[in-house]
Amino acid sequence: MTGATWGLVASIFVASIVEFVEALTIVLAMGVTRGWRSAIAGVVAALVALVAFTFATGYALRTWMPESLLQLAVGTLLLIFGLQWLRKAVLRSSKLKALHDEEEEFAAQTAAARQAAANSRFGIDTFAFVVSFKGVFLEGVEIVFIVITFGLSADNMPAAIGGAVVAGILVLIVGVILHKPLAMVPENTLKYGVGLLLAAFGAYWAVEGLGVFIGDGESLEWPGGDWAILALLAAWVIVSRVMVGILPGVKAKRKEVVAR
Amino acid sequence: MRYVKGFGRFWYDFIIGDDWKIAAAVVLSLAVTLGVTLSGLVTLGVGTVVGGVLLLVSFMVSLVVDVRR
Numbered sequence: 001m002t003g004a005t006w007g008l009v010a011s012i013f014v015a016s017i018v019e020f021v022e023a024l025t026i027v028l029a030m031g032v033t034r035g036w037r038s039a040i041a042g043v044v045a046a047l048v049a050l051v052a053f054t055f056a057t058g059y060a061l062r063t064w065m066p067e068s069l070l071q072l073a074v075g076t077l078l079l080i081f082g083l084q085w086l087r088k089a090v091l092r093s094s095k096l097k098a099l100h101d102e103e104e105e106f107a108a109q110t111a112a113a114r115q116a117a118a119n120s121r122f123g124i125d126t127f128a129f130v131v132s133f134k135g136v137f138l139e140g141v142e143i144v145f146i147v148i149t150f151g152l153s154a155d156n157m158p159a160a161i162g163g164a165v166v167a168g169i170l171v172l173i174v175g176v177i178l179h180k181p182l183a184m185v186p187e188n189t190l191k192y193g194v195g196l197l198l199a200a201f202g203a204y205w206a207v208e209g210l211g212v213f214i215g216d217g218e219s220l221e222w223p224g225g226d227w228a229i230l231a232l233l234a235a236w237v238i239v240s241r242v243m244v245g246i247l248p249g250v251k252a253k254r255k256e257v258v259a260r
Numbered sequence: 261m262r263y264v265k266g267f268g269r270f271w272y273d274f275i276i277g278d279d280w281k282i283a284a285a286v287v288l289s290l291a292v293t294l295g296v297t298l299s300g301l302v303t304l305g306v307g308t309v310v311g312g313v314l315l316l317v318s319f320m321v322s323l324v325v326d327v328r329r
Contacts, residue, residue: 072290076286076287076290077275079286079315080275080276080277080282080283080286081277083282083285083286083319084277084278084279084282086319087278087279087282087319087322087323087326088278090323091323091326091327096327134270138270138273138274141274142274199319203311203312203315206286206290206311206315207290207293207308207311207312207315208308210290210293210294210297210307210311211304213294213298214294214297214298214304220297220304220305220307220308221304221305221308222305222308222309223305223308223309228308228312232312235312235316236316239316239319239320242320243320243323247323247324247327250324250327250328251327251328254327254328
């Protein structure tokens with residue numbers, strides 16, 4: 001494997017770990033409080049829906065979209081996901097938002113599950129089924145988008161799928177052994193790193209994809225070609241660090257103005 | 261109707277997320293980049309750099325607006 005392929009696998013692996021850990025917390029909370037049968041039924045239903053969604057999306061992207069439009073669509077999505085993660089990471093690093101804690105999330109989910117009314121259909125607890133389904137499907141769709149976009153753009157779908165599958169198996173094994181949320185995973189740091197990567201790749205592809213509206217519809221070319229991704233990554237690192245430095249001051253100033 | 265609303269809510273949460281300003285900043289930056297490039301004010305190569313800079317600046321602005329609320 002080349003360095004680029006290893007980079008691709010590593011990026012998808014890290015992004016997938018974060019998503020799998022979040023899904024595991026939700027399913028664990030439902031399994032422990034409402035019963036494993038309903039929670040696992042929700043997971044299986046979500047996996048079936050995800051497979052159908054992946055085939056439909058992958059086929060549509062590959063068959064109907066010109067390359068530049070594909071880059072614009074997936075680049076914009078990646079950019080929005082990446083910047084949402086980066087926003088949270090910056091706010092957490094500047095102490096303006098509490099750190100994400102899987103144990104707290106688990107406690108909140110189990111408390112909600114205990115209070116929810118019992119409502120069964122076909123022997124399956126509706127609450128546990130729906131919450132598990134939504135958790136796994138939502139986190140799963142993010143993984144699917146990341147795998148499809150990185151895999152198609154790097155033209156190496158097997159490596160992209162491999163990175164996500166290894167992450168999923170790892171989280172599942174550790175989750176089954178420990179039987180509790182994986183709070184030891186440095187989720188906030190990973191999210192910061194993945195946010196930077198998604199923002200860099202997303203910006204690169206989204207801007208290239210604007211070419212679909214210009215002239216012959218070919219993708220735009222960044223000066224320096226693929227090296228521009230590294231320049232973008234460096235720029236996002238600098239911008240995020242600058243924001244971590246100045247945002248507490250902005251908040252304090254705002255509080256002063258409001259207090260007057 | 262409840263299912264349609266739920267479906268719409270799912271995709272809104274998925275794409276827009278916690279802060280709509282991020283999505284707005286991205287779409288606005290790309291639209292301005294397209295406008296600048298189509299107008300012929302800059303070459304296509306410079307247009308990509310303009311796009312990158314606009315994305316960085318709009319992210320900073322959206323964060324400042326978020327924190328000042």
